Amino acid sequence: MAMSCTQGGLTMNGSIVGSYVVPVHPHPLLVPEKNEGWGRLRAAFDEARDAIKESGADLLIIYSTTWPSIIGHQIQADPNPQWTLVDHDFHDLGSMDYSFNIDAEFAEAWNEANHNRGLQSRTVAYHGFPIDVGSVVALKLLNPDNAIPAVIVSSNVYANRSETTVLAKACLDVIKKTGRKAVAVTAMSMSNRMFTEFIEPSEDRIHSLKDDEWNRKVLEFLEEGRLEDVAQLSRTIHQQIRVQKVVTFKPMWWLSAMNGNRNNLTGRILAYEALHGAGGAVVQLDPTSTGMGDKEYDEDDVEYYKGERNVLSADEDTTISEESITPSAGPALWEPPEGKGAVNSKAAPKPVGMYPHARQVGDLLYLSGVGPRQPGTNAIPGGPIRDDEGNPVEYDIKAQTRAVVENIARILEEAGSSMDKIVDVTSFLVDMDRDFAGYNEVWAETLGHYGPTRTTLAIRALPTPIAVEMKVIAKI
Amino acid sequence: MAKGSIVAGCIAPHPPHLVYAENPPQNEPTSEGGWEQLRWGYERLRESLSKIDHDVLVLLSPHWQTYVGTHFLGLSHFEGLSVDPVFPNLFRYEYNLNIDVELSKAIHDKASNSGLAVKMMENPDFRVDYGTITTGHMVNPAFDKPLVVISSNRSTHYYSVEVMQEMMMELGRVTREAIEESGKKAVILASNSLSHRHFTTETDVPEDMSKEHITSHAMHLWDMRIIDYIRTGQAQRILDEMPEFTEQAIAESDGGGLTWLLSSLSVPDYPGILHGYGTIIGTGNAVVEWPCHVHKGGSQ
Numbered sequence: 012m013a014m015s016c017t018q019g020g021l022t023m024n025g026s027i028v029g030s031y032v033v034p035v036h037p038h039p040l041l042v043p044e045k046n047e048g049w050g051r052l053r054a055a056f057d058e059a060r061d062a063i064k065e066s067g068a069d070l071l072i073i074y075s076t077t078w079p080s081i082i083g084h085q086i087q088a089d090p091n092p093q094w095t096l097v098d099h100d101f102h103d104l105g106s107m108d109y110s111f112n113i114d115a116e117f118a119e120a121w122n123e124a125n126h127n128r129g130l131q132s133r134t135v136a137y138h139g140f141p142i143d144v145g146s147v148v149a150l151k152l153l154n155p156d157n158a159i160p161a162v163i164v165s166s167n168v169y170a171n172r173s174e175t176t177v178l179a180k181a182c183l184d185v186i187k188k189t190g191r192k193a194v195a196v197t198a199m200s201m202s203n204r205m206f207t208e209f210i211e212p213s214e215d216r217i218h219s220l221k222d223d224e225w226n227r228k229v230l231e232f233l234e235e236g237r238l239e240d241v242a243q244l245s246r247t248i249h250q251q252i253r254v255q256k257v258v259t260f261k262p263m264w265w266l267s268a269m270n271g272n273r274n275n276l277t278g279r280i281l282a283y284e285a286l287h288g289a290g291g292a293v294v295q296l297d298p299t300s301t302g303m304g305d306k307e308y309d310e311d312d313v314e315y316y317k318g319e320r321n322v323l324s325a326d327e328d329t330t331i332s333e334e335s336i337t338p339s340a341g342p343a344l345w346e347p348p349e350g351k352g353a354v355n356s357k358a359a360p361k362p363v364g365m366y367p368h369a370r371q372v373g374d375l376l377y378l379s380g381v382g383p384r385q386p387g388t389n390a391i392p393g394g395p396i397r398d399d400e401g402n403p404v405e406y407d408i409k410a411q412t413r414a415v416v417e418n419i420a421r422i423l424e425e426a427g428s429s430m431d432k433i434v435d436v437t438s439f440l441v442d443m444d445r446d447f448a449g450y451n452e453v454w455a456e457t458l459g460h461y462g463p464t465r466t467t468l469a470i471r472a473l474p475t476p477i478a479v480e481m482k483v484i485a486k487i
Numbered sequence: 488m489a490k491g492s493i494v495a496g497c498i499a500p501h502p503p504h505l506v507y508a509e510n511p512p513q514n515e516p517t518s519e520g521g522w523e524q525l526r527w528g529y530e531r532l533r534e535s536l537s538k539i540d541h542d543v544l545v546l547l548s549p550h551w552q553t554y555v556g557t558h559f560l561g562l563s564h565f566e567g568l569s570v571d572p573v574f575p576n577l578f579r580y581e582y583n584l585n586i587d588v589e590l591s592k593a594i595h596d597k598a599s600n601s602g603l604a605v606k607m608m609e610n611p612d613f614r615v616d617y618g619t620i621t622t623g624h625m626v627n628p629a630f631d632k633p634l635v636v637i638s639s640n641r642s643t644h645y646y647s648v649e650v651m652q653e654m655m656m657e658l659g660r661v662t663r664e665a666i667e668e669s670g671k672k673a674v675i676l677a678s679n680s681l682s683h684r685h686f687t688t689e690t691d692v693p694e695d696m697s698k699e700h701i702t703s704h705a706m707h708l709w710d711m712r713i714i715d716y717i718r719t720g721q722a723q724r725i726l727d728e729m730p731e732f733t734e735q736a737i738a739e740s741d742g743g744g745l746t747w748l749l750s751s752l753s754v755p756d757y758p759g760i761l762h763g764y765g766t767i768i769g770t771g772n773a774v775v776e777w778p779c780h781v782h783k784g785g786s787q
Contacts, residue, residue, distance in 0.1 A: 081573050081685045081768075097613040099638070100553050106612040131688055137575045139568040141614065169687050205554050207645055208604050254554075254644050287555065 025187045027269055027298055028066045030195045030276075031059050032233070032262075033153070034291030035077050035145035040152055041104040045212040048284030055282030055293035056152040062295060063153060063194050070114060070193040071154055071161040072182065074265045077145035077198065080165035083131030084178055087163040088118035092140060096147050101287075109147050114160035117185060121162065124181035129316040130174060145198030153196065166261065172245075173405050175261050177316040179268030195269040197262035201226040201283075201290030202252035210287065218288035225252040226290040230283055233294050236276035236301050242267035252290075266296075272312065275300045317404045342474050344389070356425035359418050360384040363474045368422045371487060376426050378483040380439070383414030384475060386421075395476035396441065408449035411479050416457045419483055428485045433463040437482040443469035446478055488670040493663060494539045496675040496752040497532060498745065498759075498775040501550065501621035502767040503571045503578035505529065508694055511628060515579040521694025528763015528774035529625045535760070536626065536674060539780055543587045544627060544634050545594075545662065545751075546676040549742030550618030551638040554645065557598065557658060558638040559591040560615070561607030571617045577693060582620045587633040590669050594635065597661035603654060608638075622678035635673075637662075639742035648730040648741070655743040659750025666751075675751050677744035681713055682706035682736035682771035689768070702769035709736035710764070710771035717759040717775055722749045736771075757782045 034052060038045075043053035063071070078085070093110040118134050125132040146163045154161060164182075167174065186193050202222035217223040229248060232241050241248070242263040249260040270276060277297040284291050344361040347353070353367035354376065362368070362379060369378045383392055393410025397403050423429055436458065440446050447467070454465070463483075473480055506514050508521040551558070564585055571578035591607070598605045619636050637658075643651040666673045684702040701707045709732060716724045725732070726749060733741050740746065749755070755777050762774040 078572065081687060082689045083687060095612045097610045099551060099616075100555050100558075102558075102608050102610040102613055103606070106610060135575050137570055137579060139570045139579065140575055141570055141572050143572070167687070169685075204645070207555055207640075207642070209555060209606065254641075 025190045026192060027186070027195055028068050028192045029063060029298070030238075030266055030270055030296040031063075031153070032197050032199060032266070032292055032294035032296075033059070033149050034286055034289075034293070035075070035148060035198050035200055036286040036289065036291065037098050037101055037104055037107060037144055037148055038286055039291075040107065040148045042212070046215055048215060049212070049286070051282045052284050052286070052291055052293060053152070058281050059293055059295060060153050060155070063159070066192070066194065068159055068192050068194040070117065070186075070191045071150070071159045071196065072193055073146050073149050073161060073163045073196045073198055074166065074262050075143050075145040075149070075163060075198040076166045076200075076262055078143035078163065078165040079168045081168060083133065084125065084167050084170070085165040086118045086122055086132065086134045087113055087136075087140070087142065088115045088134035089113055089136040089138070089140060090115045092142055094139060094142065096142065096144060098144050107144075107147050107151065109142065109151060110157070111142070111150055112157035112160050114162055117160070117189065117191070118162050120185045120189070121164075121182050124184040125178065127184075128177050128181045128314070130177055130181065132178075149196055149198045159194075170261065172261070172264050173313045174316050175264040176268040176313045179265045180314065183269065195266055197266050199262045200286070201229060201292050203289050204252070204254050205286075206288040215285045215287060217285045217290055222252045222290060226283065226292070230280050230292060230294065233296065234278045234280050236278045236296065237274045238263070238267045238270055238276055238296060239272045239274045242272070270296065270298065277301050313405060315402075317398060354422065354426040356422050358386055358421040358425065360386045360389065369426055371426065374487045375434075376423070376428050376485045376487055378419065378422055378485070380480045380482050381415055381418045381422065382473065382475060382477045382480045383411040383418065384477065385414065391475075391477055396478050397476045406478060408446040408478055409453050411477060412450045412453040413457070415479055415481050416453070419481065423485055426487065428487050430458065431461045432486040433458065433461055433483055434486060435464045435484045436466075438465065438467045439470045439473065439480045439482075440467060441470060441472060441478050443467075450479055491666045491669045491671045491673065492779070493666055493675055493751060494541050494672045494780040495536060496748050496755075496777040496779060497626070497677070498748065498773055499532070499622045499626050499676045499678055500680045500772040500774070501548070501618040501678045502680070502770070502772060503574050503617060503621050504693065504767050506580060506621055506624050507577040511624065513581045513624070516577055518694045519692070521696055522699070522765055522767055525763050525765040525767070525772055525774060528765070531762040532774050532776055533626065535762070535776055535778070539674070540672055541674045542632070542671040543590060543673050544623070544632055544676055545590070545637070545666070545673050546619060546622060546634055546678055547637040547639060547742075547744040547747050548616055548618040548622065548678045549639045549739050549744060551616040551636070552641055552742070553638040554641050556604030556606050557640045558606045558608050559595045560586045560613075560634075560636040561588060561591060561609040562586060562611060563588050565613070565615050567614055569615065569617045569620050578617055578621070580617070580620055580624070582615060582630075584615070584620075584623060584630045585633045587635050590665065590671060590673075591635045593665040593669060594637070594662050597665050598658055601657055601661055603657060618678050622676055626674075626676060637747075639744065641742070643733065643741040643743070648733045651741070651743050652726065652729055652746050655746035656750040658743075659747045662747070662751045663753065675748055677748035679739040679742055679744040680767070680770045680772045681710045681738055681740075683739040684737050684769055686769040699766055700769070701766045701771060706736055706771055709738070710773070714761060714764065714773055717773070718761055720756050720758045722752070722755045725749065726754065752777055752779060755779070755782070
C-alpha cells in the first residue's frame, strides 16, 4: 500500500513493505524437531525473518486472532512487556519467555487515529498483561532480537468487516504520517479445526481432506497475490473450514485493507503444514505488482465507522420518533389524502408528498412507490444510505428490500388484496452494481414466489436516504 | 473411610468487575463500588457455605479454554499475577491458591476410563485463568480451601451443544463418583454467566451503575426463564433447552460448566436458591446455590 510516490508498485517511505500470514500454535517455536512439518514451518518463519530484516522495515504490526477483545480493539502499548507464557492447550510443550520491544508511541497514535475514524479502541500498558500465544510465537520467531519495534492489535469478537477495514485504514494514517516502513502480520490459522484427541507428533496431518482442499485453494489465491479476493471470501471460508469460535476469518479483511484492497500482490507460500490438525501456513505477500488484473471490488470501501455501538446509553432515549428523524433524514411527511378510490394504511409509512398509498380503479390497485421506511418511527431497516451530512454510510440492501416487501403487504391488506394478486412490479435501485444481487435474493425469497412481472431500473436518487423502492400494480 | 459427598452446587459467575468493585488488597485497581446486587448475592452465598462443612471447591472455568480434551490443574500450588486480557483496567490480581491434586487426578482418571480425552496440567509456569481466580475469590476470598480446577472443553464450538452436553454429563457423573470415593465434602462451582451479550463500549467510570442494564429484552427473557427453572426445581428443563438457550442468549453455558454442574448434582429436582441476579456490562449473571446437603436423593 503506497503512502507516497511510487515506482513499479514499490515505495520506500510511509508504506507497507511486506505482509505475512503466520500460524498461531507454539509447535514451530517450542518443538520444531518433533515433526518434519513443524520443522518446515520453523524454517519458513526463519526465511520470513530474514526477508523482513532485508526489507529495511522499521515497524512490525501484528494482528492476532488469539487476542480476542470486547471493548473495541486493544493495542499493546507497554514499551517492554515481559512474562513467561504457557499455552492453555499445549502446556506440556514447554514455556515461552518473552521480552518485546513495543513502539508505544505508534500504538498511542494508532489509537487516536481509530477514534478519529469512529472506532472504539484503547491501548493497554500493564505489567503482566497476558500477551497471546499467536503474538508471542510471531514476534519471537520473526523478530528474535527485537531489532524492529512492534505493535500488537487484538481481534475484536464483535467487529464486522467495516470495523476491521477501518482499523487498518487508521493504522495506515499513522504509517503515512510518520513515514514508517511497516510489515503487516496476521497471526492466524487457515483451517482451525484441531484434533480433539491427543495425538503423537508423527500422526499430525490436516484434520480433513475438505479442510486441506480449502486451505490449498486459499493459498493458491494468495500465491497469485489475490489478497482482496481472499478477503471477500472471508465469510465463506469461515463457514467452510473454521470452528465457529468468536474470532472468525476476519484477519484477511485487515490485511487486505492494509494493502489497499489489492489483488495484484506478489505472493509466496513459504510453508503449509498441519499443527495438531489445523492448517498452519507461512505466506509472504510482497507489495510489488505481478501485473495481474486488479480487484473487482464488490464490497463497499469503508472510510469511517459509523455503526451503532453505544449501547450503554440507557439514560438516552434511543427510540426514534418520527419528529426527531424527519427534519434531518429527508423531506417532510404528509398525511395521505383521502379521495375516490384512495387506499391508505396506518400500518404503512407516511408519504413524502400529497398522494395516497394506493388507488383503486376497477379491480386493479395502483400503489404509490413503496420504500422501506417504518411506519411510526420512519426508521430505515438496514440503515440509511447516507448520514445527516450527506456522507455515504454502510447499509444492508437485503434488510431494506425485506422492509419494502413488508410495507407492500400492509398496503395490499388494507385494500383487501394480497401478495399473490400482484401483477406487475417496477423496482428502483440507487446503486445497481452494489445492490442488485442482494435485492434479487430477497425478491426470490418473497415476491418472486408469486410470479409478477418485474422491471428493475437504476436511478440517481430517491427522496429519502433509501436504496430501493417498488411500484406495484395488483388485482383486488 | 466415610463416603464423600457434594454438599452444595453453585453457579458462580466470574466477571472481574465484581472483584474490582470490592477493592480487595489482592487487586491493584480501585473503584467506587458497583454491581452491588450481585456482590450482595455472593455475600449470601458465602454466608450459606460457611455453615456447610466442606473440604474442597471443584470449579470449571470457561476462561481456561481447551480445544484438545479437558484439562486439570495438576500441581499443588499456584501463585502469581493475573491480568484480565479483556478488562485489564479492572483486574490485576495477585493470586495464591492450592490445588487438591489427589482429587483432581481421581476425576481425571475416571474421566479417562470413561472415554473422555483428559490431561493433567503440570507446567509450573502456567498462569491460572482469571475466571478461576474471580470465582475463587468471590466464593472464598481467603483461598483457604483447596481447589480442583477443570478447563472448559470447547466441544460446543467443535461439534454442537448436544455433543457438549453428552461429554459434560459424563464428566459430571465421574466428578460425583470421584468425590464420593474420596471421602471428601465438596462444593461444585460452575463459573459462568447466563446470557452473554456484552456491550462493546465502556464508560469512563466503569462502575457507573446508571449505565448498567441487560443488553436486550430477549436476553432478559431467557435469563428469567432459566432462573424460573432453577427456582422451581426443573433442572432437567434447563438441560432440555440448553441448545436454544446457548444459541439465542449467546450463553456462557457453551463452555459446559452448567451442564457439568447439573450432572454432578444428579440433575436436581429440588429448587436452587437464587442469591442474586444482576447484569455486568450487559451480560446476565445469577448467583445460585443448590443445597444438596439437605436433600436426600440429591447428589449424596
